[in-house]
Amino acid sequence: MFTLKYKDDLFRFILSVFVLSVISIFLIAVAIILYYSYPAIMKYGISFLWVKEWNPPKEIFGALTFIAGTLAVTFIALIFAIPLSFGIGIFLQEYCPHFLRGIFTVIIEILAGIPSVIFGVWGVLVVVPWLRTTVEPFFDKHFSYIPFLRVSENIGYGILAASIVVMFMILPIIASITKDSLASVPKIAKDGALAMGATQLDVIKDVSLPYALNGIYGGIVLGFGRAVGETIAVVLLIGNQAIIPKSLFSVGYTISSLLANTFTFAVINPIYASAEVELALILLLISLIVNIIGRNILDRVIGGKFNRSQFGGG
Amino acid sequence: MPENNTSEKDRDNVIVDVKNLNFYYGSYHLLKNINLYFKKNSVCTLLGPSGCGKSTFLRTLNRMNDYTEGSKLTGEVLINGKNIYDRSVDVVELRRDIGMVFQNPNPFPKSIFDNVAFGLKIHGIKDKDFIVERVEKCLKYSALYDQVKDKLNKPALSLSGGQQQRLCIARAIATNPSILLMDEPTAYLDPISTSVILDLINSFKKYYTVIVASHNIQQAGRISDYSGFFLDGELIEFSEAGSFFTRPKDKRTEDFITSRY
Numbered sequence: 001m002f003t004l005k006y007k008d009d010l011f012r013f014i015l016s017v018f019v020l021s022v023i024s025i026f027l028i029a030v031a032i033i034l035y036y037s038y039p040a041i042m043k044y045g046i047s048f049l050w051v052k053e054w055n056p057p058k059e060i061f062g063a064l065t066f067i068a069g070t071l072a073v074t075f076i077a078l079i080f081a082i083p084l085s086f087g088i089g090i091f092l093q094e095y096c097p098h099f100l101r102g103i104f105t106v107i108i109e110i111l112a113g114i115p116s117v118i119f120g121v122w123g124v125l126v127v128v129p130w131l132r133t134t135v136e137p138f139f140d141k142h143f144s145y146i147p148f149l150r151v152s153e154n155i156g157y158g159i160l161a162a163s164i165v166v167m168f169m170i171l172p173i174i175a176s177i178t179k180d181s182l183a184s185v186p187k188i189a190k191d192g193a194l195a196m197g198a199t200q201l202d203v204i205k206d207v208s209l210p211y212a213l214n215g216i217y218g219g220i221v222l223g224f225g226r227a228v229g230e231t232i233a234v235v236l237l238i239g240n241q242a243i244i245p246k247s248l249f250s251v252g253y254t255i256s257s258l259l260a261n262t263f264t265f266a267v268i269n270p271i272y273a274s275a276e277v278e279l280a281l282i283l284l285l286i287s288l289i290v291n292i293i294g295r296n297i298l299d300r301v302i303g304g305k306f307n308r309s310q311f312g313g314g
Numbered sequence: 315m316p317e318n319n320t321s322e323k324d325r326d327n328v329i330v331d332v333k334n335l336n337f338y339y340g341s342y343h344l345l346k347n348i349n350l351y352f353k354k355n356s357v358c359t360l361l362g363p364s365g366c367g368k369s370t371f372l373r374t375l376n377r378m379n380d381y382t383e384g385s386k387l388t389g390e391v392l393i394n395g396k397n398i399y400d401r402s403v404d405v406v407e408l409r410r411d412i413g414m415v416f417q418n419p420n421p422f423p424k425s426i427f428d429n430v431a432f433g434l435k436i437h438g439i440k441d442k443d444f445i446v447e448r449v450e451k452c453l454k455y456s457a458l459y460d461q462v463k464d465k466l467n468k469p470a471l472s473l474s475g476g477q478q479q480r481l482c483i484a485r486a487i488a489t490n491p492s493i494l495l496m497d498e499p500t501a502y503l504d505p506i507s508t509s510v511i512l513d514l515i516n517s518f519k520k521y522y523t524v525i526v527a528s529h530n531i532q533q534a535g536r537i538s539d540y541s542g543f544f545l546d547g548e549l550i551e552f553s554e555a556g557s558f559f560t561r562p563k564d565k566r567t568e569d570f571i572t573s574r575y
Contacts, residue, residue: 098383192420192482195378196433196489197410206432210423 030284037278039271048278054242056266061275063282068244069159069252070283073234074227076163076248081170081223086216088171089178094204105179112172120233123165128237132156136249151249157239158251165233170223177219181212221291228287231256255283327354329493329523330375335389337370337547339382344370346547348389352540354492357515357524359534359555361570362544368527369417371544372495375525376412377405393493410437413486413522415496419478421470421485426462429470429481433489448488455517456484457510476507483514487522494518496526500533512536531571535559543567 040048044061051062092104132154140151185208193203209216239251240261259276266272330352337345345367352358360368373379375391377398390397398408410433421429430449439445449466453459458480462473470481479499486494496515500508515537518524528534534541541559542552543566551558551567562568 186420188416188418188420189422191378192414192416192485193422193432194381195376195409195412195414195416195495196436196485197406197408198432198436199406202436206424206436207422 033277033281033284037274037281040274040278043271044275044278048275049282052244056262056269056272059269059271061272063255063279065242065244066253066255066258066279067282067286069238070228070254070256070286072159072245072252073162073166073230073238073254074224076159077166077170077227078220078224080163080167081174081227082220084167085171085174085219085223086178088175089182089216090204092175092179093182094200094208105176108172108176111168112176116169116230117232117236119165119169120236123161123233123237127161127164128156130156131158131161131249135160139249148247149249150247152247153251155239155251157237158249159238159245160248162234162238162252162254165237166227166230169230169233170227173226174216174219174223177222178212178216181215181219182208184215185211217294221294224290225287228283228290229256231260235260255279325351328352329354329394330525331390331392331395332375333390333392335371335374335391336387337367337374337379338386340384344547345374348549350542350549350552352493352523352525354523355519355521356539357519357526357537358540358542359526359528359538360542360544361528361531361534363529363570366544367547368544369497372497372525372527375493375495376409376414378414380405410489411491411493413489413491413494415479415482415486415494415499417498417501419475419482419502421473421478421481424470425467426470426473426481427466430484430488432485437489449484452484452488453481455487456480456514458484474507476503476510479503479507479511480514483511487518490521492522494522494524496524498527498529500528500530508533531559531573543570545570 040061044051048061048063049067050064051060052064053060053062054065055061088108092101092108096104133156136151136154136156139149140154143149144151182204189207189211190203193207198206234254235257238254238257240253240257241251242253242258243251245252259280263273263276266276328351332348332350335345335348336343348371360371362368370379374387375393375398379385379387387399391399393408393412396403422432424432427449430452431445434445434448450459453462458477461477462468462481470478473481483499499515500511503511512533515524515526519539526534526537535555538555538558540552541555543550543558543562543564545566551562551564553563558567559571562571
């Protein structure tokens with residue numbers, strides 16, 4: 001006979017095994033990455049981070065080009081995606097007619113689950129030609145004096161093409177989480193503002209967004225995670241040249257696209273492989289650092305002011 | 315037709331006049347042909363068991379039911395002689411003259427000061443000195459000032475439940491509304507906080523018309539000038555508090571007052 005207490009303990013034990021297995025998988029992954037990148041870390045030291053050259057035959061490896069490419073694509077995609085997805089999330093939750101909300105929500109959720117290669121193919125077929133024939137000539141004609149917007153090769157492929165497509169991939173994630181976070185704002189809090197003669201915009205600005213900020217931030221982190229690690233779509237669009245992007249329209253290379261393109265033959269040479277694994281380690285660190293910094297900023301912005309339980313769970 | 319005990323001749327100072335009000339939610343008929351009026355600077359309590367429609371009725375007075383999908387309303391609610399369900403009425407504008415306090419204290423996730431200043435700010439008042447003065451005054455009115463004067467910049471949600479409710483009252487009166495709606499404002503409060511708020515309500519009738527929904531007969535007796543009794547969406551009786559509590563006309567009112575529900 002099991003006593004009730006024993007049942008509870010058993011259940012708790014099983015659950016802790018699940019949680020511990022996730023943690024150990026993470027730690028093992030980190031350990032393996034550290035182990036394989038160790039030779040490169042020893043050989044190239046900290047300067048690996050700011051050396052620009054990447055020359056496998058001469059065994060000269062520097063990560064800067066790929067870090068720059070990765071950060072450029074990620075942040076440009078986020079800059080485009082955040083305001084758009086806020087708009088979509090706010091519209092869906094606060095303004096959208098009831099019967100359309102369900103349809104739009106489903107479409108957005110489907111969009112979030114589309115395999116990235118499809119986005120990549122769409123990018124090659126639609127975005128790249130559009131950039132080449134319309135956008136790049138326009139910027140070349142009117143803004144060529146701004147270094148950041150200079151068009152050097154009018155080919156369509158490059159940082160901007162990759163960023164636009166990555167934006168479409170993270171847009172549904174951030175938008176649907178924004179919508180869900182707004183939906184979880186207690187109705188009574190919104191009613192309080194409405195009853196005071198607040199407009200819907202006042203309510204969103206002063207009540208809903210502050211409440212939902214934590215959740216929305218979670219959505220941005222998820223979007224960042226997908227953007228920073230996005231591989232296939234970027235491989236198809238970024239141009240895959242190991243140069244540091246100086247303009248929105250220049251080609252580049254990201255860490256993940258480099259690994260996808262070259263890791264199968266890098267494993268033949270241990271130090272080459274090790275350098276690439278070290279790049280993977282950097283990618284991991286970038287996500288961790290961004291996450292931690294983001295959390296801290298958020299805590300400072302809304303620190304202590306939020307306690308949903310004060311609303312009796314409502 | 316429910317009987318309206320207040321004499322029909324005595325219609326001076328009527329501020330809210332409800333005529334043939336029906337409210338439907340889907341197939342439910344939540345308010346059934348309500349007719350009554352409220353007089354300026356009086357405290358009216360609307361009594362009734364949970365689900366009788368008194369909260370719904372309260373929310374028809376500032377059109378908070380507009381957001382309830384699938385609802386329908388017929389009849390008229392005249393405030394200062396103007397039907398608030400008329401097409402020309404701007405809901406946002408309307409609510410600026412009607413304060414509302416809810417069952418659950420619901421301060422905004424902002425500082426104590428900003429909570430009270432919220433109404434002034436969204437009404438476009440920019441004069442800082444005026445806002446500060448007004449916030450102070452309202453916190454004093456709502457008997458909260460002494461407890462919070464040193465921590466006006468602290469989050470409102472750090473206050474206790476009773477203090478939060480008084481903050482919500484201060485917030486509601488900050489814009490100087492002529493009508494104050496209160497939906498069971500003491501339902502979740504301890505006896506001491508409740509007592510403080512009942513005293514507040516009594517003192518408020520100098521400035522406002524206060525309409526309170528409640529299911530607590532004793533509390534209603536302490537503050538009412540007029541009382542009404544709702545049952546299953548019908549207004550059973552509405553009359554001056556004196557006769558309402560001592561000589562109710564309807565058997566059902568009597569049963570409720572003597573706690574037979």
